[in-house]
Amino acid sequence: MSLSVRLAHRFGDFALDVSFDAPAGVTALFGRSGSGKTSVVNAVAGLLRPQAGRIVVDDRVLFDSDERIFVPVHHRSLGYVFQEGRLFPHMSVRQNLVYGAPSRDAHSGPEFDRVVATLGIENLLQRRPGALSGGEKQRVAIGRALLARPRLLLMDEPLAALDDHRKAEILPYLERLRAESDIPILYVSHTMAEVARLATTLVLMEAGRVVRAGPAAEILSDPDSVPALGLRTAGASLHAVVAAQEEDGLTRLEASCGVLLLPRIEAAVGARISVRILAQDVILSRTRPEGLSALNILPAVVTAVRLGDGPGAIIQLRAGEDVLLARVTRRSALALELEVGVDCFAILKSVAVAQSEVGVAG
């Protein structure tokens, strides 16, 4: 399972020139609006015919400008989940779901039942899209794409039109999808939290170009990619096992670097999760602090320092087997003599971690 995309296209003043390869899993296209993400997905879908390039999914050439190959949209075996759902308003939810289904099994058999149950839309089948909430519409759209038995799943900001509550409702479905199916997924987003939770491969786009592409964990914990990711949203993920649910509303986690206490995480004891720690929520100290309200004090080693052009600096740390990012001022970085190889302590307020940053370990 792999995806290889190379394409060049001009729209008036805007030039798209993109090249990346991705293995199985979720490939996230991340960038500001207008950076060309949707155009890339549309080219892969066949809704846009690029002026030049080559697109290959699992050794199947969908587009090659040199060999004049252009597989039409309806022969590409896709599932495309659009930002606005695009359900057919004149059909029931059931009719929408089976629109692209190639076989009887997908129409009413176990496959249909499984998808409907996974997405929790059993009770909506007879309704029309007009009578659904935004979150319900998006779940139906995902089900419709899955039942078409796609060889490639395209998702263009599938959660962007939803409020935080609905996002939290759908993200677990997407995580389960990543874990349970071997369909490659191309996922467009401009929300860091979503990308950090879902992506196995990350493609950073800016003004029609790929600025960086590679394994998500690597890019997300690299101080050099922080400017592209956004200072306020940069952060790295810690992997941990749920050890206990404490009586005072906290959840005890065991990570490779020690114990973490975070506000209640709805997961069973023993579950493997990932928690994204924002760089701006981490405080550094050269000595183990005492008499501090923060509950999480993790021993770490500085592995990289990136001084910014402004007053800030990004410090990359190794804490056990995980990587952390901390955003401090240049002044502090110099005063504390934070250099590669220096031992220090990363301090994290428990309440700083938002529920949306907690996901299933992939």
Add this chain to the structure above:
Amino acid sequence: MAMADWLSPDQWSAVALSLKVSLWATVLSLPFGVAVAYVLARYQFWGKQVLNGVVHLPLILPPVVTGYLLLLTFGRRGAVGSFLDEAFGLVFAFRWTGAALAAAVMAFPLMVRAIRLAIEAVDPKLEQAAATLGATRVRVFATVTLPLILPGVVAGAILAFAKAMGEFGATITFVSNIPGQTQTLPLAIYSFLQVPGGDSQAAQLVLIAVVIALAALFLSEWVGRAVARRISGS
């Protein structure tokens, strides 16, 4: 039965002929109307403005001119008319078929306009979504576009029917005014008004024309609403 007694044979045949001519004109031009409207609404191509102009020509030309052009083209000696006569035995000149053709041509721009507006109101993104799910262009049209534009198609058809019922100038120029053959309702009203004492018979036909027009209007409202209800599912 009562209707047949109340009207003279000439009047009756004019009403029946008009219904027949308008119905055939509407039914046979409908697929073309949908096709042309679809092409105009969804495609950009060289000569699009020419096609648009030709379709709308009958709306802006004097009807007599349209009738005369039809006579030149579809008459016995016309290029198309003589071919159709020899190949299929299909004759338009001075037949009810010619009246239907004239009515169809005159009503065509109105039909295309109504359907085109309906197609332009359908979000092409829905058609794209259907294509990504594996639907061919034909299936996309049959399962997504057509159901969504049905109210517009119905409105266009009824508008065309009403226009066909009232067509006068092109019909009289193309196929003349032959009772029982090409004398439609408007031509009959005109003829009755030309003879002394024909006023009352003309008035009866006027009444019938008003009733048919109103019936068509109510039907279109009712069908349109029923279809819209079915689509929205409420």
